[in-house]
Amino acid sequence: MLRLSLGEHAESFRLEFRDWLEKNPAPKVEHDSSLESFQEIGRSWQRQLAQGGWMAVHWPKEVGGRGLSLIEEAIVQEELVRAHSPQVLGLFGLTMVGPVLIQHGTPEQQQRYLPKILDASEVWCQGFSEPGAGSDLAAMKTKAEPCEGGFRVTGQKVWTSFAHVADWCFALCRTSAEGKKHEGLTYLLIDMKEEGITTRPLKQITGDDEFNEVFFDEVFVPKENVVGQVGEGWKIAISTLMFERVILTFARQLQSEVALRSLLSNESIRKNPKWKHELAEHIATACSVRALAYSHLLEYAQGKTPGPEGSLDKLLWSESFQRIASFALRTGGVQLAAGEDGACGNEVHRYLYSRGRTIAAGSSEIQRSIIAERVLGLPRLSYRAK
Numbered sequence: 350m351l352r353l354s355l356g357e358h359a360e361s362f363r364l365e366f367r368d369w370l371e372k373n374p375a376p377k378v379e380h381d382s383s384l385e386s387f388q389e390i391g392r393s394w395q396r397q398l399a400q401g402g403w404m405a406v407h408w409p410k411e412v413g414g415r416g417l418s419l420i421e422e423a424i425v426q427e428e429l430v431r432a433h434s435p436q437v438l439g440l441f442g443l444t445m446v447g448p449v450l451i452q453h454g455t456p457e458q459q460q461r462y463l464p465k466i467l468d469a470s471e472v473w474c475q476g477f478s479e480p481g482a483g484s485d486l487a488a489m490k491t492k493a494e495p496c497e498g499g500f501r502v503t504g505q506k507v508w509t510s511f512a513h514v515a516d517w518c519f520a521l522c523r524t525s526a527e528g529k530k531h532e533g534l535t536y537l538l539i540d541m542k543e544e545g546i547t548t549r550p551l552k553q554i555t556g557d558d559e560f561n562e563v564f565f566d567e568v569f570v571p572k573e574n575v576v577g578q579v580g581e582g583w584k585i586a587i588s589t590l591m592f593e594r595v596i597l598t599f600a601r602q603l604q605s606e607v608a609l610r611s612l613l614s615n616e617s618i619r620k621n622p623k624w625k626h627e628l629a630e631h632i633a634t635a636c637s638v639r640a641l642a643y644s645h646l647l648e649y650a651q652g653k654t655p656g657p658e659g660s661l662d663k664l665l666w667s668e669s670f671q672r673i674a675s676f677a678l679r680t681g682g683v684q685l686a687a688g689e690d691g692a693c694g695n696e697v698h699r700y701l702y703s704r705g706r707t708i709a710a711g712s713s714e715i716q717r718s719i720i721a722e723r724v725l726g727l728p729r730l731s732y733r734a735k
């Protein structure tokens with residue numbers, strides 16, 4: 350749909366990957382397949398891609414990447430969509446904790462974790478949100494108390510995607526109640542097989558149960574599993590969210606392209622001038638959102654570290670994706686009834702899934718505040734009820 354030339358070198362890289370994909374076709378996943386088969390296929394496909402050298406190509410060579418830029422990484426994502434590839438399983442490792450370990454981890458942590466993130470032999474979940482700490486993340490209460498050799502973690506996380514399949518969790522925990530609330534936080538790598546962890550699935554509106562509540566009861570975490578320094582967790586968490594809003598969002602943006610492609614081939618839309626006009630508007634918006642994301646990727650390729658501008662990518666994509674999903678429902682004549690097991694048809698599933706996208710990785714309101722204060726430099730206003 351959107352075709353921007355990214356330079357000769359990048360385009361020859363694209364052709365090289367296309368060639369590999371022709372020889373190694375992506376496995377097929379039926380949209381109504383079970384979560385187990387989604388996991389199994391996602392894991393083995395990621396392993397195959399890693400063996401071919403196509404996972405996290407922007408990571409340094411020493412830790413298993415190819416030392417390329419985020420432009421080449423974006424090309425890999427685009428070509429996977431073009432080839433109707435299923436989602437790889439280890440997305441949180443590849444797009445969040447992996448980049449964080451490269452930036453803030455010790456050489457030992459990098460050697461220990463990164464290769465297993467690449468080939469999905471270890472899968473990660475993100476333990477940030479808590480029942481009383483979502484937008485106000487620094488309000489979190491899960492404690493990590495010092496003990497011999499490390500910490501004991503006690504508390505609760507919520508909305509933890511894929512915690513029930515994850516081997517590891519990167520979590521933000523409170524190591525001190527003194528001072529400002531964001532100062533007493535520490536970033537820990539928690540082995541999900543440790544004693545004292547209970548994971549309970551939560552059913553989503555889509556019928557899927559990829560979400561979980563996770564309870565920690567005096568879970569031991571060795572001191573080697575602290576990323577950065579004790580009390581430095583806020584800085585590292587912010588860096589995780591910046592990567593999430595840039596790298597993971599780029600991958601997610603391609604979901605708009607998949608939806609728009611299927612709408613473009615819909616005859617009833619083509620024949621209806623009003624719908625055709627609206628579809629053209631959705632396509633134009635999706636193209637401008639992608640062009641903005643490319644401009645950020647080009648800056649990162651020149652050495653800039655992802656910053657608050659990722660909130661623009663995240664906000665514009667998630668809101669336009671919701672409008673596309675809603676348009677697809679209005680124009681598709683789709684059956685709204687869910688199956689007995691709660692499973693939804695393709696367009697309905699996409700519509701319901703899209704609702705959560707303006708909440709996950711920070712709600713739209715929070716993204717707007719970040720854009721206002723940290724991208725545009727507008728003054729921070731606080732309102733008090735009289």
Ligand SMILES: Cc1cc2nc3c(=O)[nH]c(=O)nc-3n(C[C@H](O)[C@H](O)[C@H](O)COP(=O)(O)OP(=O)(O)OC[C@H]3O[C@@H](n4cnc5c(N)ncnc54)[C@H](O)[C@@H]3O)c2cc1C
Pocket residue numbers: 474475476477478479480482483484485507508509510511705706708709710711712713714715718
């Ligand atoms: C699909 C999905 C996947 C997720 N996966 C994970 C995961 O894997 N790991 C994880 O840790 N978390 C995950 N989350 C949680 C997500 O990060 C939080 O839901 C999100 O940060 C919002 O927090 P909250 O749900 O507590 O809502 P709240 O923070 O309670 O917000 C409620 C409402 O108030 C608004 N609001 C709150 N504060 C402000 C403010 N200062 N200014 C203006 N408006 C405000 C919000 O925009 C929202 O509309 C996921 C969420 C979703 C939907």
